[in-house]
Amino acid sequence: MSEISHILPLSKPKEGISKTGTWRLKKPVIDHSKCVKCLMCWLHCPESTIDVVESSEKFVEVNYEFCKGCGVCANVCPVKAISMVPEG
Amino acid sequence: MIVGGISIRELPRKKYLLPGNSSCPGCPEALGLRYLGMALGDRVILVVPAGCSTVIEGLAPNYSMRFPIVNVPFASADAVASGVATAKEVLGEDAVVVVWAGDGATADIGFATLSGAAERGDNIIHICVDNEAYMNTGIQRSSLTPYGAWTTTTWTGKKERKKDVPLIMLMHKVPYVATASVGYPMDFIEKLRRAASIKGFKYIHLHAPCPTGWRFDPSLTVEVAKLAVETGMWILFEAINGKVKISPSSLPYRDRSRRKPIRDYIKIQGRFRALTDKELRKLESMVDDVWDTLIKFT
Amino acid sequence: MKLVVMHLTGNYAVAWAVKLSRVKVVSAYPITPQTTIVEKISEFIESGMMDAKIVRVESEHSALATVFGAASSGVRAFTATSSHGLMYMYEMVWWSAGARVPIVMAIVTRTIGAPWNIWSDHSDFMSQRDTGWLMIFAEHNQEVLDSVIQLFRITEDPRVYLPGMIALDAFILSHTTEPVDVPDQSLVDSFLPSRRQPYTFKSGDPITMGNLPSNPRDNMKMRWDVHESLVAAKKVIMEVDREWGELTGRSYGGLIECYRCSDAKYFIIGVGAWVGDMREAVDMLRSEGYEVGLIKLRFVRPFPAEELAEVVRGGKGAIVFDRSVSAGSAGPLYLDTVAHLGALNVGVPVKNVIAGIAGVDVTYNDIAGVVRSFIEEIESKGVVSNYVEWYFG
Numbered sequence: 001m002s003e004i005s006h007i008l009p010l011s012k013p014k015e016g017i018s019k020t021g022t023w024r025l026k027k028p029v030i031d032h033s034k035c036v037k038c039l040m041c042w043l044h045c046p047e048s049t050i051d052v053v054e055s056s057e058k059f060v061e062v063n064y065e066f067c068k069g070c071g072v073c074a075n076v077c078p079v080k081a082i083s084m085v086p087e088g
Numbered sequence: 089m090i091v092g093g094i095s096i097r098e099l100p101r102k103k104y105l106l107p108g109n110s111s112c113p114g115c116p117e118a119l120g121l122r123y124l125g126m127a128l129g130d131r132v133i134l135v136v137p138a139g140c141s142t143v144i145e146g147l148a149p150n151y152s153m154r155f156p157i158v159n160v161p162f163a164s165a166d167a168v169a170s171g172v173a174t175a176k177e178v179l180g181e182d183a184v185v186v187v188w189a190g191d192g193a194t195a196d197i198g199f200a201t202l203s204g205a206a207e208r209g210d211n212i213i214h215i216c217v218d219n220e221a222y223m224n225t226g227i228q229r230s231s232l233t234p235y236g237a238w239t240t241t242t243w244t245g246k247k248e249r250k251k252d253v254p255l256i257m258l259m260h261k262v263p264y265v266a267t268a269s270v271g272y273p274m275d276f277i278e279k280l281r282r283a284a285s286i287k288g289f290k291y292i293h294l295h296a297p298c299p300t301g302w303r304f305d306p307s308l309t310v311e312v313a314k315l316a317v318e319t320g321m322w323i324l325f326e327a328i329n330g331k332v333k334i335s336p337s338s339l340p341y342r343d344r345s346r347r348k349p350i351r352d353y354i355k356i357q358g359r360f361r362a363l364t365d366k367e368l369r370k371l372e373s374m375v376d377d378v379w380d381t382l383i384k385f386t
Numbered sequence: 387m388k389l390v391v392m393h394l395t396g397n398y399a400v401a402w403a404v405k406l407s408r409v410k411v412v413s414a415y416p417i418t419p420q421t422t423i424v425e426k427i428s429e430f431i432e433s434g435m436m437d438a439k440i441v442r443v444e445s446e447h448s449a450l451a452t453v454f455g456a457a458s459s460g461v462r463a464f465t466a467t468s469s470h471g472l473m474y475m476y477e478m479v480w481w482s483a484g485a486r487v488p489i490v491m492a493i494v495t496r497t498i499g500a501p502w503n504i505w506s507d508h509s510d511f512m513s514q515r516d517t518g519w520l521m522i523f524a525e526h527n528q529e530v531l532d533s534v535i536q537l538f539r540i541t542e543d544p545r546v547y548l549p550g551m552i553a554l555d556a557f558i559l560s561h562t563t564e565p566v567d568v569p570d571q572s573l574v575d576s577f578l579p580s581r582r583q584p585y586t587f588k589s590g591d592p593i594t595m596g597n598l599p600s601n602p603r604d605n606m607k608m609r610w611d612v613h614e615s616l617v618a619a620k621k622v623i624m625e626v627d628r629e630w631g632e633l634t635g636r637s638y639g640g641l642i643e644c645y646r647c648s649d650a651k652y653f654i655i656g657v658g659a660w661v662g663d664m665r666e667a668v669d670m671l672r673s674e675g676y677e678v679g680l681i682k683l684r685f686v687r688p689f690p691a692e693e694l695a696e697v698v699r700g701g702k703g704a705i706v707f708d709r710s711v712s713a714g715s716a717g718p719l720y721l722d723t724v725a726h727l728g729a730l731n732v733g734v735p736v737k738n739v740i741a742g743i744a745g746v747d748v749t750y751n752d753i754a755g756v757v758r759s760f761i762e763e764i765e766s767k768g769v770v771s772n773y774v775e776w777y778f779g
Binding site: 130131132133135142143145146147148149151153154155156157158159160161163164165166167168169170171172173174175176177178179181182183184200201203204207208210 | 410411413438439441442443444445447448449451452453454455456457458459460461463477478481587588589590591592593594595596597598599600604
């Protein structure tokens with residue numbers, strides 16, 4: 001018997017279903033010179049849009065394509081290394 | 089940061105909630121889902137009744153998470169999870185079956201189903217993601233909306249108190265009951281891992297301040313969650329086999345004098361805007377009452 | 387082949403069929419007259435005769451939810467209910483079909499309140515006909531046992547992948563003992579392959595079932611696929627019934643069974659236990675010279691439209707007995723029958739008799755009387771005056 005294909009209500013994971021970066025009113029800008037690598041911004045980002053890159057220039061970076069600009073990261077940063085800058 | 093022997097650096101970096109999902113900015117459920125992934129990862133099969141998380145998944149033929157998810161009707165989640173867990177037991181497959189339900193699917197429409205699964209001791213974790221109203225349908229009151237809070241079905245503030253579901257679950261004599269908060273991720277992750285190590289029915293009540301429904305700025309989700317604990321409005325505890333232990337983050341607030349004023353918590357949320365001083369005093373006495381009751385079980 | 391003849395009630399025949407089908411998860415909530423099905427299954431499991439888990443849930447909504455969860459996670463699963471229980475799980479009935487999860491459920495047909503009443507009519511079962519489930523109705527306890535096993539095979543066929551429900555009349559079958567041939571386990575094993583389903587939830591394998599579609603047209607196509615798969619199930623039903631016949635010597639015509647139809651001019655159409663009384667009525671009317679035959683619809687969904695039309699075409703009239711009613715319109719079997727016969731240009735007068743509601747007894751004498759009047763009216767006037775007749779006996 002050949003495999004029959006049905007139209008099923010199934011979905012597969014995909015990053016970036018919506019370009020949620022366009023929702024943003026303010027943009028988190030990280031001052032990497034102040035960063036103490038505590039990971040608090042990574043831990044508390046509701047969007048999974050802060051990535052730990054651990055390069056020589058920066059420890060973390062924001063994925064602006066999808067960051068919604070909520071500002072949680074700026075508030076949880078213990079050294080105030082993240083500022084929320086209005087989008088032009 | 090190390091809490092309960094878990095180091096933040098050792099947490100898995102794999103994303104279980106994916107960028108580009110449909111949550112509102114500052115969403116506490118999105119935070120909770122990330123912590124669930126960090127705690128239990130690939131072992132999870134998620135059962136999701138109707139609610140905000142249904143929407144956060146995003147649109148078919150894709151979805152914004154990396155958990156296997158069974159989407160189910162509102163009142164059915166714990167029963168579906170019981171079926172999934174039973175099948176996995178029969179097949180000898182490892183799985184942590186997790187119900188991810190809002191306050192409605194836990195305390196209201198899904199309450200009988202929750203109680204049934206708890207009484208049978210089915211091998212599942214029920215997480216109540218409590219944003220204290222029906223947010224997905226537009227901020228209507230639930231039995232977990234606190235006294236005095238504005239919703240779109242309580243325009244002058246809710247007249248009834250919040251149902252104490254964690255204690256009701258404790259009285260089911262299940263092996264594990266805990267409360268958690270999106271403001272205390274390490275505590276939540278630790279509790280999730282402990283729950284997953286126990287066979288039988290586990291209940292975790294996750295306090296989830298919602299910027300959209302509670303009327304506060306989305307950047308304040310974590311602050312509001314912490315204030316709830318620091319004012320004593322939300323108590324973090326854990327009960328293994330019925331023995332209640334106040335969690336370290338809430339322990340100082342057992343002493344009433346060390347709690348921040350509830351007014352601090354109320355004033356940064358628009359939903360309590362119309363609360364009078366008299367009503368605030370009533371709310372404060374309700375909070376004392378919740379503590380007094382809980383302490384009796386410690 | 388070893389045949390064991392046992393004396394089984396309809397409910398015990400269901401339980402035996404579930405055991406023989408190697409069901410792994412059963413979940414149910416008590417309701418009369420279904421209860422003895424799960425009582426018997428519990429006994430099988432607790433005595434070690436059946437290797438399965440039973441989840442004793444707190445409601446019917448949870449019973450089907452649990453079965454849906456188990457079945458979607460990779461095992462054969464079963465539930466049973468009646469009347470208000472089926473009404474309470476209605477949402478899950480739709481969800482299971484939309485999710486394309488093979489499940490088998492027995493419905494011991496019972497009327498719906500108010501008022502409270504435990505006797506048989508077909509209101510509960512017939513109210514499910516839009517859901518997307520396969521719907522089979524048994525006439526006697528042997529057919530109950532055979533059909534449950536067949537239904538597992540049909541629902542798990544990749545051409546179908548839909549849940550299915552089997553109806554048996556309250557008390558008339560459920561609590562009445564008949565001799566039933568219970569086939570050998572090895573025979574059932576040779577007939578029923580191991581579990582097949584369109585997808586399975588597993589940890590570490592991220593898929594989701596049921597999130598919001600980006601385009602409603604995709605959603606409409608899912609519903610279309612449910613419909614198409616039910617239509618495609620007709621072929622599967624015929625194959626499966628034929629194969630079962632080769633193995634056991636018992637087959638039921640697949641979708642419909644005709645009794646004394648070959649030279650008939652008038653046709654009685656019905657489903658369920660009272661088809662047995664209709665056979666008696668046909669014999670009685672034949673002995674009086676009436677050219678009457680009987681069409682038993684075995685399946686209500688898929689509706690055997692062409693199969694029915696082929697038999698009725700060229701006849702002089704048909705009379706459909708409904709044991710339920712779509713209040714404000716007519717009996718549901720009648721509505722399906724006239725719609726399809728009309729569209730297929732079978733131009734014969736069709737009358738509806740609504741009888742036996744709420745458990746009112748209907749004997750073969752009653753049936754013969756109604757059919758006799760119908761034939762005489764057509765023969766004398768050429769038309770049916772009262773095409774939806776309520777018969778109270």
